[in-house]
Amino acid sequence: MRILTLLLALASVPGLAFAQEGEGGGNRPTAEELNAPMPRLSDGKPDLSGRWGNQGANFGGNAALQTRFDATGNYHNLRNDRKASPVNQERDAGMTSRFFSNVPMYKPEFWERVDYLDVNGNAEDSNFKCFPAGVPRMGAPMKILATPTEVVLLYQQKNTWRYVPLNRAHDKLNSRDQSYMGDSVGRWDGDTLVIDVEGFNEETWIGWPGYFHTNKMRVEERFRRQGNVIFYDVTVHDPDVLAEPWKMDQRVLRLNRNPLVQVEDPPCVESDGAHMYTKERG
């Protein structure tokens, strides 16, 4: 636990940016968004189709070009890191991730492993090597296509997608397989879409600070649409290592009407690993 001890001593550093993994987070929705008429599918269930979340909202906009190039043609990157330092950026993000008040509670005997993975994350975190982040670390979908019988979740990060059939049991083979995003099935609980996911490998983590899981993990995702907002809740069940199910902080996904936000995510080609000189990663 030495890294936690060290970080406790640094916990009073001001000006930390709040960090979240994945995409699709948003600010507090307005009353207008919450009270907007909610479209429904032919079976009467809420239509979750749409582009959700604010990630990418600045992409493709000329505003950035106009405001960041000054009159002489020089370009100024407007960093908001503490003291505008990329080092502070990664350190602050790392510390903030470790100091979330809502962290998965492991059984006592597994915290040493969490600590080891955190300290050695540059080598141990497969997501650093361009492997998929997996569910639930990949965050909320950026786009949803929904019908009464199936739901498709699209993610900008690594151009990934998930297929979710509704109202059927897990496929016996797929749900015992070991994959990054697991086997998903969906059902409606009132007006809330509930997706049950199992069949994971043990490559992914559920959070940046070494939060590992077993291949018996089961994830429950809940999508509740109100007006033009989706409330996204995730609960992670992994009783072999977690003392209790972990409920992630709720994500609020706002309908995004910007037509310019859907862009291809370039391939991930890891080339820095051989040049890492210390274990520091924030």
Place this chain on the structure above:
Amino acid sequence: MSRSLWGFALVTLLAIAVPAVAHHAMQAEFDQNNVVVITGVLKKINWVNPHVNFLVDVKEPDGATTTWTLVHAGPNQMRAAGLSDRDFWKVGATYTASLALARNGSPRGYVFTIKTPDEKFIYLTFGNVGVDPLNKDGKGGLGNGRPTKFQ
């Protein structure tokens, strides 16, 4: 500067640039207080995650050519910043850049400031980032466009 014997056993891997959180592990790879300025011909742009990188051919004092790797932010950050236009960077043109040098001495660095062929300055990092010869006051005001001697 010999670059052939970098026998470091520390093989660790880089953070992917996750939206809203940049887990770059920049500090593990580069030393922001050890800044060099290079001038060379832009040979190729690798527009990839987790970091865009430029390959720049630099002619050393002894006449040999070294291909440097200039490491940038993630491609989506570069796009959001308006620096992804296909006509903006000119492959084959000569650029000058200040870089936080790789700690293992490889010819690679984390880009601070770039001077374009038409004498414009691209200040990619502001503020207290150590000594940037192309951005002496940390506000882009004192870049003189004259690279220091190749180090």
